[in-house]
Amino acid sequence: MRPGADGTPPRSEVIELPVDCTLRHIGALKQQLCAVADDVQNITLDLRRLERFDTATLQLIAAFARDHVARGANLLTCGNRPSWDEAAELLGLSATLAGRT
Amino acid sequence: MTIDLTQFHDAFFDESFEALDSMEAALLQLDAGRPDPELINTIFRAAHSIKGGSSTFGFAETASFTHSLETLLGELRDRRLSVTHTISDLLLRSVDVLRNMLGAAKAGRPIEMQSVADLQFDIELVIVQRDTGVAASPSPVTTRTAPGAAPMAGTAAMLPAPRTVEWHIELRPGPEFFARGTDPVRIFRELAVLGTLQVTADLATLPGCRDMAPEWCYLNWSLRLLTDAPETAIREVFEWVNADCSLTVSAVSSPPAAGECAAAATPAPAAAPWSSHGAAVAHSATASAAAATPQEPGSIRVGVEKIDELINIVGELVITHAMLSQISRGVSGPAADGLRSGMQQLDRNMRQLQESVMRVRMLPISVVFSRFPRMVRDLAQRLEKQVELKISGETTELDKTVLEKIGDPLVHLVRNCVDHGIEKPQARTAAGKKAVGTVHLNASHRGGSIVIEIRDDGRGLDHERIVAKARSLGLVGANEILSAEQAQELIFVPGFSTTEVTTDVSGRGVGMDVVRNNIADLNGKIEVHSEPGRGARFVITLPLTLAIVDGLSLAVGDQTYIVPMTSTIESLRLTPNQVTSIADGREVFGFRDEYLPIVRLYKTFGLQPRARALHDGLVVVVEGAGRRIGLFVDDLLSQQQVVIKSLETNYGRVPGISAATILGDGSVALILDVADLIRIASRREAA
Amino acid sequence: MTTPTTDPTLAAAPSQVLTFVIGDATYGVDIPCVQEIRGWSAVTRLPQASADVLGVLNLRGTIVPILDLRLRFGSTNVQYTPVTVIVVVSVMSAKGPREFGMVVDGVSDVIDISPQDVKPAPELGTGPGGSCVRGLVAVAGRMVVLLDINLLIGRELPAAATDDSIQAA
Numbered sequence: 001m002r003p004g005a006d007g008t009p010p011r012s013e014v015i016e017l018p019v020d021c022t023l024r025h026i027g028a029l030k031q032q033l034c035a036v037a038d039d040v041q042n043i044t045l046d047l048r049r050l051e052r053f054d055t056a057t058l059q060l061i062a063a064f065a066r067d068h069v070a071r072g073a074n075l076l077t078c079g080n081r082p083s084w085d086e087a088a089e090l091l092g093l094s095a096t097l098a099g100r101t
Numbered sequence: 102m103t104i105d106l107t108q109f110h111d112a113f114f115d116e117s118f119e120a121l122d123s124m125e126a127a128l129l130q131l132d133a134g135r136p137d138p139e140l141i142n143t144i145f146r147a148a149h150s151i152k153g154g155s156s157t158f159g160f161a162e163t164a165s166f167t168h169s170l171e172t173l174l175g176e177l178r179d180r181r182l183s184v185t186h187t188i189s190d191l192l193l194r195s196v197d198v199l200r201n202m203l204g205a206a207k208a209g210r211p212i213e214m215q216s217v218a219d220l221q222f223d224i225e226l227v228i229v230q231r232d233t234g235v236a237a238s239p240s241p242v243t244t245r246t247a248p249g250a251a252p253m254a255g256t257a258a259m260l261p262a263p264r265t266v267e268w269h270i271e272l273r274p275g276p277e278f279f280a281r282g283t284d285p286v287r288i289f290r291e292l293a294v295l296g297t298l299q300v301t302a303d304l305a306t307l308p309g310c311r312d313m314a315p316e317w318c319y320l321n322w323s324l325r326l327l328t329d330a331p332e333t334a335i336r337e338v339f340e341w342v343n344a345d346c347s348l349t350v351s352a353v354s355s356p357p358a359a360g361e362c363a364a365a366a367t368p369a370p371a372a373a374p375w376s377s378h379g380a381a382v383a384h385s386a387t388a389s390a391a392a393a394t395p396q397e398p399g400s401i402r403v404g405v406e407k408i409d410e411l412i413n414i415v416g417e418l419v420i421t422h423a424m425l426s427q428i429s430r431g432v433s434g435p436a437a438d439g440l441r442s443g444m445q446q447l448d449r450n451m452r453q454l455q456e457s458v459m460r461v462r463m464l465p466i467s468v469v470f471s472r473f474p475r476m477v478r479d480l481a482q483r484l485e486k487q488v489e490l491k492i493s494g495e496t497t498e499l500d501k502t503v504l505e506k507i508g509d510p511l512v513h514l515v516r517n518c519v520d521h522g523i524e525k526p527q528a529r530t531a532a533g534k535k536a537v538g539t540v541h542l543n544a545s546h547r548g549g550s551i552v553i554e555i556r557d558d559g560r561g562l563d564h565e566r567i568v569a570k571a572r573s574l575g576l577v578g579a580n581e582i583l584s585a586e587q588a589q590e591l592i593f594v595p596g597f598s599t600t601e602v603t604t605d606v607s608g609r610g611v612g613m614d615v616v617r618n619n620i621a622d623l624n625g626k627i628e629v630h631s632e633p634g635r636g637a638r639f640v641i642t643l644p645l646t647l648a649i650v651d652g653l654s655l656a657v658g659d660q661t662y663i664v665p666m667t668s669t670i671e672s673l674r675l676t677p678n679q680v681t682s683i684a685d686g687r688e689v690f691g692f693r694d695e696y697l698p699i700v701r702l703y704k705t706f707g708l709q710p711r712a713r714a715l716h717d718g719l720v721v722v723v724e725g726a727g728r729r730i731g732l733f734v735d736d737l738l739s740q741q742q743v744v745i746k747s748l749e750t751n752y753g754r755v756p757g758i759s760a761a762t763i764l765g766d767g768s769v770a771l772i773l774d775v776a777d778l779i780r781i782a783s784r785r786e787a788a
Numbered sequence: 789m790t791t792p793t794t795d796p797t798l799a800a801a802p803s804q805v806l807t808f809v810i811g812d813a814t815y816g817v818d819i820p821c822v823q824e825i826r827g828w829s830a831v832t833r834l835p836q837a838s839a840d841v842l843g844v845l846n847l848r849g850t851i852v853p854i855l856d857l858r859l860r861f862g863s864t865n866v867q868y869t870p871v872t873v874i875v876v877v878s879v880m881s882a883k884g885p886r887e888f889g890m891v892v893d894g895v896s897d898v899i900d901i902s903p904q905d906v907k908p909a910p911e912l913g914t915g916p917g918g919s920c921v922r923g924l925v926a927v928a929g930r931m932v933v934l935l936d937i938n939l940l941i942g943r944e945l946p947a948a949a950t951d952d953s954i955q956a957a
Contacts, residue, residue: 066304
């Protein structure tokens with residue numbers, strides 16, 4: 001049963017990506033992502049502070065996005081990061097990261 | 102689940118130092134007037150890979166410095182700046198600074214930041230001056246295009262018109278791909294510069310977010326690249342990609358011009374004398390077609406562990422082969438001849454296979470020799486000496502592990518030659534020699550061994566001073582008379598050093614004994630030959646490989662032992678009158694001009710021998726750590742190549758034993774550690 | 789909450805144990821540790837090893853030490869015949885997997901046991917094998933002594949024998 005269907009307001013959560021999400025800090029990011037419960041309906045990735053990331057970052061976010069989209073959550077991003085979009089495009093992960101499967 | 106990135110540090114440092122070496126080599130070739138774009142590319146890629154790894158592993162200073170360096174190199178590559186002497190000097194200094202930084206990071210020492218900051222400032226200044234137009238830019242190329250897409254003016258006419266080809270690239274990284282310092286997004290970005298790139302990620306093996314180790318790489322990629330750049334340019338992008346992946350690059354559409362070329366070749370067979378044969382025509386046509394697509398002779402980066410796996414398998418084959426040939430000797434009947442000739446064929450193939458596989462692990466000794474020209478120059482300057490370094494045989498190849506371990510001993514020996522061997526110019530001219538001294542480094546193959554020779558034309562070893570010093574240290578008795586050979590051996594005794602004034606060059610304490618031990622660890626040996634006033638010559642003999650050793654098998658009771666051939670001098674049968682019994686049952690015998698202790702192996706190892714009387718068995722004179730003993734054994738069996746197997750994997754270190762091997766009948770034989778046996782024997786004497 | 793040994797979720801997973809006989813006693817080791825069971829063949833002696841380390845054998849190209857568990861557990865009259873059995877086991881150590889062979893009188897059976905049936909070993913002191921017993925379990929009226937291979941190998945095969953084990957003779 002999807003949360004919200006019984007009249008309670010859908011849960012939302014904003015995940016703020018830290019400044020450095022590269023390989024050395026990827027464990028912390030994973031913990032942050034794993035803390036998001038499976039009944040959160042609207043997940044927003046806040047990329048505004050993010051400065052450094054690499055393929056490992058995008059891979060992790062892709063897995064996260066895929067998991068949550070598969071159970072029907074909405075995935076949004078906040079903050080305009082051309083470099084993020086460019087990297088996603090280069091890695092062939094644009095669709096997954098945008099929540100399209 | 103997290104993984105510890107530090108486990109990849111060693112690989113990163115290895116690759117970075119390698120990259121620095123190739124950077125330095127390329128810089129030394131770089132011609133300031135007409136820089137070869139290929140060389141600049143090489144330098145750029147080296148800097149780029151160091152930068153990538155440094156930021157992955159959190160060496161922030163190195164990453165920041167290489168970032169500036171890379172920017173400068175990018176300007177050179179894209180011809181917005183030209184290579185001047187100032188710039189090539191900056192680049193050479195950068196190599197030194199990076200070596201220091203990485204060396205410090207590797208050793209966990211703090212980095213000396215002043216020189217780094219100074220150099221970084223200079224580099225950035227050059228870049229900024231370019232931007233403000235202070236330095237004249239020779240060619241105002243501003244668009245960032247692929248080198249293949251827009252050939253440089255002047256070379257354009259020479260090149261055939263580039264054709265656009267669709268390439269299919271499959272990249273399947275191993276789990277540790279990121280951790281080893283490769284970031285696919287950077288690679289793909291470089292590929293995108295070559296043409297039109299379309300990337301598809303394969304998420305099939307990507308686990309759920311909660312189940313994944315985020316440091317691991319789970320994704321696979323397939324890429325389509327539309328480019329007119331040659332295959333070499335594509336492969337170059339992957340050049341620094343670590344071994345932990347599989348990569349295929351293939352052309353999707355066969356290049357149309359290659360087809361044309363093949364067609365063009367067909368009507369011209371008259372030129373070929375053997376054109377009447379259809380096959381020959383077809384052959385020449387395909388040959389030209391192949392020539393039309395530039396084929397890289399090709400080299401790939403392969404992980405050492407993969408090679409070691411191959412070597413292990415070959416080792417197994419050697420053992421199986423030995424087993425089969427032992428069986429085949431006992432076979433009779435109609436099939437026996439066929440079997441034996443088959444075995445001989447197999448024997449030849451085995452040896453070839455073994456050699457080829459071993460060769461994969463081999464690197465030229467120039468990797469080590471290349472550091473000496475600079476070292477000798479700096480040393481000579483500091484010591485106010487004039488020294489010419491001659492290097493020969495630098496293409497001689499030896500095993501990677503041997504190579505890594507021989508570096509330090511060689512540095513020590515070369516330093517010694519310059520510091521102790523070569524005299525100051527005045528002293529040399531006074532002695533009637535050229536003012537400039539010579540140090541000669543030579544490497545060569547001799548039989549199954551590598552011989553490295555370090556020779557100088559300096560003052561040679563001063564026997565009298567060595568002996569006097571040894572007497573004062575109590576190493577030699579007051580009335581003991583030593584041969585020249587014995588006197589020279591003294592320099593390898595721990596703690597021995599003849600320089601009265603300790604210099605900061607050759608150090609104190611750590612001396613020739615360490616050198617000898619390091620070489621003994623590699624199953625090698627070192628000898629010194631010296632002529633007073635004429636110079637000294639150090640000769641190092643090393644096995645070609647550490648995986649297989651030439652050994653002599655010995656029988657003691659029901660056991661077989663292997664002693665490495667490099668450690669054996671001679672075997673002899675002693676008559677009772679050749680042996681002298683001294684205190685508490687110890688026995689010595691005269692060998693050449695010295696007395697050697699006899700070590701009865703059955704006693705050391707607690708076995709029941711077949712021979713207890715010395716004249717019933719044999720004594721094998723062995724040498725280790727500069728000392729000799731006579732090993733008493735029942736019999737010698739044979740000389741054979743054996744594959745070294747570790748005892749420590751499943752058990753532990755065994756005193757007097759270095760490793761084990763598997764014999765032709767499948768049984769295990771232990772390999773003697775001669776230096777350790779001598780140590781045990783001498784401790785027993787002391788006790 | 790209950791203690792882990794009786795936690796029903798943990799107890800749900802039975803494990804398989806290989807049993808073998810030494811003298812009158814039956815012992816068991818976890819099946820996942822067991823690499824192979826093979827007949828006796830002559831070993832190469834290791835100098836100065838303890839009495840129950842018989843030597844080393846070549847098993848599929850690796851050098852594996854052979855430990856006579858019978859000597860270890862106090863038997864005195866042991867024989868080595870073609871029917872003598874070696875159980876080859878593998879354990880994880882800090883250096884990676886380590887293999888060794890154990891000489892036993894004979895292999896009996898593979899049995900399923902549930903963790904809740906395992907009784908803690910009574911204080912066996914320093915008697916033969918006492919220090920490497922993981923627990924006891926009764927199977928068909930017989931007591932099986934479950935051995936902890938890690939403890940056994942940890943005690944018997946030190947990572948690096950010191951050369952003091954060679955006595956000046």
